[in-house]
Amino acid sequence: MVISVASGKGGTGKTLVATSWALALSSNAKVQLLDCDVEEPNAHIFLHLQVDQSQPVSxxxxxxxxxxxxxxxxxxxxxxxxxxxxxxxxxxxxxxxxxxxxxxxxxxxxxxxxxxxxEIGVLERGHCGNVELIQGKLTIGEPMAPPIIREVKKHVDPTRTVIIDVPPGTSCPVVEAVKGTDFCLLVTEPTPFGLNDLSLAVEVVQKLQIPCGVIINRVGVGDDRVERYCVEEKIPVLLKIPLDREIAILYSKGIPLIEGMPQWRDAFLTLLQDIEQIVSASQVVK
Amino acid sequence: MKEVVVLSGKGGTGKTSIVACFAVLARSKVLVDSDVDAADLYLLLQPEVKEENEFWSGQVAFIDEEKCTECGLCQELCRFEAIQDYTVDPISCEGCGFCYQVCPVNAVTMHSCMAGHWFTSDTRYGTLVHARLGIAEENSGKLVTLVRNKARLIAEKGDLHHIITDGPPGIGCPAIASLSGANLALLVTEPTLSGIHDLERVVSLCRHFGVLPMVCINKYDINEENTHRIENYCYSEGIEIGGKILFDNIITEALAKGLPVVQYSNSKVTQQIEELWQAISTELDKQDK
Known part of the structure; x- marks a missing residue:
């Protein structure tokens, strides 16, 4: 199964979720993490990527x-x-x-x-335990991210669980990264900016006809409008992560959440099960 | 007239919250939201739209199945894998028109796309030029250029001192379109390893396009060690740090009320943002001389 992790708004916690999720799942199986935020790839920071292979993208x-x-x-x-x-x-x-x-x-x-x-960028592959990380990196000054995203996605191994870290926004790089995935997980925050950009991201995934669910990060700040929106739009809220200074500090140091706070491991394992259920149910409908 | 564009590389570092404060603090200015695919500045400035324009850009191919002989040439030649079973996937189509050019029976037509809207609006703080790119559309760079040009005209006509542009995250097409030709790029970062990594890339982007960078460290007390790293980096690169802002939920509280934080509270962060704007306007004035 291929799952994209997107948000619309930047800085809501896509990479935090994608990296911890990949690490949690990798204790049972081989997992691929594709960092398609090729303008600013950050997953490698959390996985301490050792690059085994690097190739130019042209x-x-x-x-x-x-x-x-x-x-x-x-x-x-x-x-x-x-x-x-x-x-x-x-x-x-x-x-x-x-x-x-x-x-x-x-x-x-x-x-x-x-x-x-x-050449407009590079593609790098490496491992962190059972997680295979593949990332694209756009060369500074080059405007076009989609060809690099396409190249990264060519490495999808459909026999594994594949997690795709999507860039922020709603335009062509996001479409390129989300397109063809089985499920899109939208990470948001309970603020007016989070809500506005979430609703735009939902329109993108609906246009691509991909089932989606939401993670609300930094719960405790802002208001409940995001939750109300999810209820109205019938979008499942799959996980809530509280506003917690300790989480922010771990993130700032580049430490994956489940490494610093292993109690989160189960939540990420359940997350995959929930998504598998939603996806199989939506396939029955189709 | 001088333009400052606010970028960050990494998303969610606080660009829009800070620009909304500049809207309050700067006296003679026009505001631009050039994050056209996830525009949020309007949520804090509550604009009254005065002028709405359609943004037509790019084309998409369409195959007339009555004329199509299913020769497959278009499918074979399309580099974007946008044609399957003799139909075009409009989302994958990049509008290059190759299929239209080569179709032996002229079954392909090209259709223009309405790719979004752009607006000129009044706000309590002055004119705002902003846009809304259609969902999943392309050509965000062109739309950015359009709103920036409009802002420039307004600034020239009204003899306004500053153009303040809220930029997009990243370093690709819309960031480049927001940056080129600006007088100063304020780079809002945070003391996280991701923030530092992305700051270095956006600094390189500024160098590449010859725009002077200035740095603001937001939420600097989240990790003071990383804040020192950023300070050392800026020092070694000869980049001015225009200001540092505390991590304070009051910014989000103000946001939930639809207000720039400088209008909501007299807290420490308000003072820090005022000092930041002071540093920016001093730098821009210097460039005048």
Whole structure:
């Protein structure tokens, strides 16, 4: 089963949940944790990742052979991202705008365009006991996270429990990370910001037709509007984590919650059972 | 007119709560929420929308099954795996139009997408330019650029001193679109290992785009050892620490009441945020000379 851990709002505790959950489950089975927050991957901090393997992630960008090019302008015409411009007898390529769709090279009437790979980040793999961690890391200054997320997700091993740490927000990187997962766990906090962004995240998972449940973190601060929202929307609240200075301090030191407070282990084991039930029930409905 | 953009790398460090306070403290300004896919600033500023615009961006492919001969060429060529069984998954489609270009029977058409809305609003504290990206939409960077340009026009027209931009988390497309061309980037961090890791990446982003960084350590008393690490890091990098803010639930209390904390209480954090704004406006004034 593949479960994504998302939130909409940043800093609600996605990585705290994902890392402790993976560690709790790994006492019984091999678990994969994919860190798809490729702009700011943090799971490795909690798992003290030893990188076994590192490989560049590239996208294909066009390269023009000017000896063949007739400057007809077809490539610039078909590129919807404005990544190619033809100015008299010069072809300008703006590689950072290129999405690597391949239309220009395929459609060039002179076959003057080949593709070369341009590195935009790295993918790293390593282990922490029974947890296999795979993370993507976007190179500083590069705008596009989705190709790296796609690359990380290619390593999903469907025979295991797979937990995906999703970036904050509701746009393309989130969709890329959540898409195709069996369940989406939404971590929120009981504040107006938490609620607003939770409701946006719920719209994303509903659009993707993925069943979801909620974890409310820092219970004790704010108000009960998040809980009321979950009742109204019939979204199960699967776990509550209190506002607790000790939890915050453990987090600040990069210590996984279940390492510093082992009493949380059972709650994370139950969490998977609850989700398995919800997923099998929703499959029956389908 | 000078623009400060508030970024953090890591989410949830307190950007929006702090920007809402700047809205109260800065005298002559326009406010921007450039976290367009999870915009929260409006919750504290209670804007009255004066102008609403549609944001049309990008396209999505559509295959007419009556015309389609199921040759499979589009499916084979699509790099985004957006075509299966001769139908387009609009969520995976990146709108490149490759399929439209190559279809031998012209069965593919491209449709423009309404990818969100953007607004110019009045608030108690001045004009706010903000946006709402459609759920699961792309092109957030373009929408960010749009709202920032609008704010710039308003600031120029009204001869306002500051543009204060509440940025998104991360270092990708919307963060880059929020940062480029700003006069100062206030980086709000927290003394956690994740916060430090992400701060270092967003500092590199500022360097990459030539924008001066300034750091604010929020919740600094959660882990004073890590706070010292951040201070040492900033010192070695030559980055000014504009302020440090205590961990205090009063910020969340104020948030639950829909108020910036500086309007809600006279606590220590209020004073610390006032000093932070002072440090920022001093730095921006310096750049004028």
């Amino acid at each position: 996208i294909a960008v066009p390269k023009v052979d000017e000896t063949k090019c007739t400057y007809c302008g077809k490539c610039a015409e078909v590129c919807v991202y404005n990544a190619i411009a033809v100015v008299q007898t010069k072809v300008l390529i703006f590689a950072q705008l290129c999405h690597g769709c391949g239309a220009c090279s395929y459609l060039c009437p002179e076959s003057a365009i080949t593709e070369e790979s341009r």
